[in-house]
Amino acid sequence: MTTLTTKDLPARDTPPDAPAPPVLALRDVRVTDRAGGREIVHGVGFELTPGKTVGIVGESGSGKTLTCRAALGILPAHFEISGGTIEIEGTDIATLTPARWTRLRGAVVSAVFQDPASYLNPSVKVGAQIAEVVRVKLGRKRREARRRAVELLAAVRLRDPELVYGQYPFELSGGMLQRVLIAAAVAAGPRVLVADEATTALDVTVQAEILDLLAELRERTGLALVVVSHDLAVVAQLCDEVLVMRHGEVVEQGPTRSVLADPRHEYTRLLVAEHEQYGLEKFRTAHPFEETP
Numbered sequence: 001m002t003t004l005t006t007k008d009l010p011a012r013d014t015p016p017d018a019p020a021p022p023v024l025a026l027r028d029v030r031v032t033d034r035a036g037g038r039e040i041v042h043g044v045g046f047e048l049t050p051g052k053t054v055g056i057v058g059e060s061g062s063g064k065t066l067t068c069r070a071a072l073g074i075l076p077a078h079f080e081i082s083g084g085t086i087e088i089e090g091t092d093i094a095t096l097t098p099a100r101w102t103r104l105r106g107a108v109v110s111a112v113f114q115d116p117a118s119y120l121n122p123s124v125k126v127g128a129q130i131a132e133v134v135r136v137k138l139g140r141k142r143r144e145a146r147r148r149a150v151e152l153l154a155a156v157r158l159r160d161p162e163l164v165y166g167q168y169p170f171e172l173s174g175g176m177l178q179r180v181l182i183a184a185a186v187a188a189g190p191r192v193l194v195a196d197e198a199t200t201a202l203d204v205t206v207q208a209e210i211l212d213l214l215a216e217l218r219e220r221t222g223l224a225l226v227v228v229s230h231d232l233a234v235v236a237q238l239c240d241e242v243l244v245m246r247h248g249e250v251v252e253q254g255p256t257r258s259v260l261a262d263p264r265h266e267y268t269r270l271l272v273a274e275h276e277q278y279g280l281e282k283f284r285t286a287h288p289f290e291e292t293p
Helices: 064-072 098-104 126-138 142-155 161-165 174-185 204-221 232-238 256-261 266-286
Strands: 024-033 038-048 053-057 079-088 109-112 192-196 224-229 241-246 249-255
Touching: 024 064, 038 064, 038 079, 038 224, 038 241, 038 249, 053 064, 053 232, 064 079, 064 109, 064 192, 064 224, 109 174, 126 142, 126 161, 126 174, 142 161, 142 174, 174 204, 192 204, 204 224, 204 232, 224 232, 232 256, 232 266, 241 256, 241 266, 249 256, 249 266
Parallel strands: 053 224, 053 241, 109 192, 192 224
Antiparallel strands: 024 038, 024 079, 241 249
16 A cells, blocks of 8 residues: 555645634633632733744643643633633634534644543444544545545554554554544544644653644645644654643744743743753754853
8 A cells, every 4th residue: 555644634725924813812811610610821922823833831730731721712610701802814713603613623623632432432443433524524435435545544553554544542552542533633634633642641752743743734735733732852843833831821832942042930940951861952952042142
């Protein structure tokens, strides 16, 4: 069988010199826990244009995942957006009906989470689950959806995609499952992909492969990425801009190289110091940060 790559995924056509409008924009977003009567996320904002990557880092409970779930319209029960605005392709999500959200998810904005097994049906073959996304979101016939699913499995660098198509989730490793989830997430050609701790549970080698895959998807298709991680080495490798969150607020924000080379906030400096021994310093040595004035 001919090996396919992400080149088989559709590329986005953009005018050569036209400034691209943001595909995702958060402005002073606040999230409140109605049950507890307190604000959890305090005024987060960033803009994401095609082909760019924004990283969000911080300790557990810092508000990273709530911020992303707000942008995806999937906040847990009792949580609500209590301030600010979120726009997807210029549309305020506060105006979206449930039916419109259903059309947008997967087709315009999609997500990959930390535990792929929790998001795949254990009783359905993985290929069939991807094919179902293609059929529902793109309106393809059954045979064409199957062919497309096999192409997508090949595009996320799974060996023998025909074999993988017919396997169940329990038959695949964690790294393979994460690739399957990415294939399903990009099946309908979304413009934004939120990767929420998508490589956390993987070993270092597989993590590097997944990060390379996300970078290739971005470069080939113009996919915009939001990468949520507690690992600064991941952010340093992949992200153009970084937001450092603590206790629900952004304590530092800016170009990744500038922030990590010359952190201004005490918490950011602490994160950098803690992560140097776990791979960040190795990355910084191989890819020196530019000096900031």
